[in-house]
Amino acid sequence: MTLRHWELAGAEDDRLFSPNCWRVRMALAHKGLAAQTVPWRFTEKDAIAFSGQGLVPVIDDGGREVHDSWAIAEYLDERYPDRPLFDGAQARALALFFKHWVERNVHGAMFRVIVADLFASLHEKDRAYFRETREKRFGQTLEALGAGSHAALPALKATFDPVRPLLVAQPYVSGAAPAFADYLLFGPFQWARSVSPVRLLEPDDPMYAWRERMLDLFEGMPRATRGYPVWA
Amino acid sequence: MTLRHWELAGAEDDRLFSPNCWRVRMALAHKGLAAQTVPWRFTEKDAIAFSGQGLVPVIDDGGREVHDSWAIAEYLDERYPDRPLFDGAQARALALFFKHWVERNVHGAMFRVIVADLFASLHEKDRAYFRETREKRFGQTLEALGAGSHAALPALKATFDPVRPLLVAQPYVSGAAPAFADYLLFGPFQWARSVSPVRLLEPDDPMYAWRERMLDLFEGMPRATRGYPVWA
Numbered sequence: 001m002t003l004r005h006w007e008l009a010g011a012e013d014d015r016l017f018s019p020n021c022w023r024v025r026m027a028l029a030h031k032g033l034a035a036q037t038v039p040w041r042f043t044e045k046d047a048i049a050f051s052g053q054g055l056v057p058v059i060d061d062g063g064r065e066v067h068d069s070w071a072i073a074e075y076l077d078e079r080y081p082d083r084p085l086f087d088g089a090q091a092r093a094l095a096l097f098f099k100h101w102v103e104r105n106v107h108g109a110m111f112r113v114i115v116a117d118l119f120a121s122l123h124e125k126d127r128a129y130f131r132e133t134r135e136k137r138f139g140q141t142l143e144a145l146g147a148g149s150h151a152a153l154p155a156l157k158a159t160f161d162p163v164r165p166l167l168v169a170q171p172y173v174s175g176a177a178p179a180f181a182d183y184l185l186f187g188p189f190q191w192a193r194s195v196s197p198v199r200l201l202e203p204d205d206p207m208y209a210w211r212e213r214m215l216d217l218f219e220g221m222p223r224a225t226r227g228y229p230v231w232a
Numbered sequence: 233m234t235l236r237h238w239e240l241a242g243a244e245d246d247r248l249f250s251p252n253c254w255r256v257r258m259a260l261a262h263k264g265l266a267a268q269t270v271p272w273r274f275t276e277k278d279a280i281a282f283s284g285q286g287l288v289p290v291i292d293d294g295g296r297e298v299h300d301s302w303a304i305a306e307y308l309d310e311r312y313p314d315r316p317l318f319d320g321a322q323a324r325a326l327a328l329f330f331k332h333w334v335e336r337n338v339h340g341a342m343f344r345v346i347v348a349d350l351f352a353s354l355h356e357k358d359r360a361y362f363r364e365t366r367e368k369r370f371g372q373t374l375e376a377l378g379a380g381s382h383a384a385l386p387a388l389k390a391t392f393d394p395v396r397p398l399l400v401a402q403p404y405v406s407g408a409a410p411a412f413a414d415y416l417l418f419g420p421f422q423w424a425r426s427v428s429p430v431r432l433l434e435p436d437d438p439m440y441a442w443r444e445r446m447l448d449l450f451e452g453m454p455r456a457t458r459g460y461p462v463w464a
Contacts, residue, residue, distance in 0.1 A: 087320040093398065093407035094326035100394035101333065162332035166325065175325035 009039035019187030026183035116146035117196035167206035241271035251419030258415035348378035349428035
């Protein structure tokens with residue numbers, strides 16, 4: 001039976017930019033599961049109506065539907081216990097904290113840096129939806145947000161301050177090997193990389209070497225996916 | 233053999249206010265280890281010179297010296313593997329992130345709220361040291377910091393935003409049972425409680441119920457230690 005993964009795409013079917021879908025893409029690769037990507041756009045609510053809600057990621061695993069990246073991670077560890085995404089109950093609990101921290105700190109800061117490039121990369125049919133929902137969320141026009149993108153970069157870099165000491169002591173956020181917490185933090189980097197050539201990190205930053213390691217995982221799948229190269 | 237724990241004390245030997253020492257105090261109780269507290273003041277560097285540095289917590293476990301709260305936690309899990317503080321390698325890695333997050337976000341915000349009460353609770357002989365080191369660190373006089381303490385409370389409460397969703401879903405930061413990550417976050421609350429009657433949390437805040445559960449641990453040891461009651 002086929003495992004299908006509805007993933008947010010931009011103008012091209014293989015411009016996969018959603019940070020939350022990247023969590024699932026990495027988790028599926030971590031498990032060694034082959035998945036069929038179903039490209040999806042924000043306005044294609046009907047295509048995922050079977051999930052009872054309107055956002056991706058959504059997976060269908062041989063007839064079993066699961067949506068929400070966290071629920072999918074928990075489902076995968078239950079259904080496919082080999083190569084766990086969480087190595088215990090505490091790890092799952094602390095990864096949940098990490099998820100909230102990433103969403104509240106990194107996602108917003110990254111959005112401000114890449115917003116103009118992101119908008120330019122959307123499928124034509126998603127632009128009005130994106131403009132309306134994001135301008136409402138941020139209380140500014142996309143153009144006003146985009147004008148601040150250069151100034152937003154130092155704030156983004158500062159959000160990584162509590163992560164850097166870990167990456168000096170160990171290769172991954174999760175320790176000696178990557179796991180779901182790494183995929184949570186990697187999501188916004190692939191969001192950026194898929195739509196923008198902006199240079200986010202300097203090579204002497206421990207975050208830079210970590211991102212390189214992440215791009216090399218799964219035979220380089222994250223690096224090979226459509227996007228801009230990392231400039232050193 | 234006796235396990236001794238050098239703990240920072242205020243004017244009274246049993247006013248134990250250091251957030252980092254509270255981590256160790258809770259970790260020792262978690263392990264069911266009896267420890268003898270050695271009250272210590274900032275200026276008693278000679279008393280812990282045997283540790284090769286000048287800060288507490290320091291423990292001496294039957295001749296084995298360990299300092300630094302994180303190193304002590306790792307030592308305790310290695311030496312006393314029952315009732316682990318970390319249930320696996322990922323949990324330890326993510327707790328290290330949590331430690332850095334607590335120190336960078338909660339400690340500074342808490343300090344601004346309690347600074348005047350904290351200074352008033354110090355042993356007389358520590359006051360000049362404390363003033364000099366803290367005024368240098370914050371770039372302001374203690375009086376200027378203290379004047380902003382009321383205004384600093386909303387900022388402190390906002391730092392808990394990424395923690396609250398966890399505490400709605402589960403009783404402790406670490407999941408179903410408390411572990412080292414909980415002690416990391418509880419440290420600054422005991423820092424406040426030991427020196428200040430300030431009302432930090434409202435009863436409808438999920439953080440409030442968590443703090444109540446923490447105060448009840450180990451037969452109520454944290455609540456029974458000298459400090460101010462929590463006002464509801």
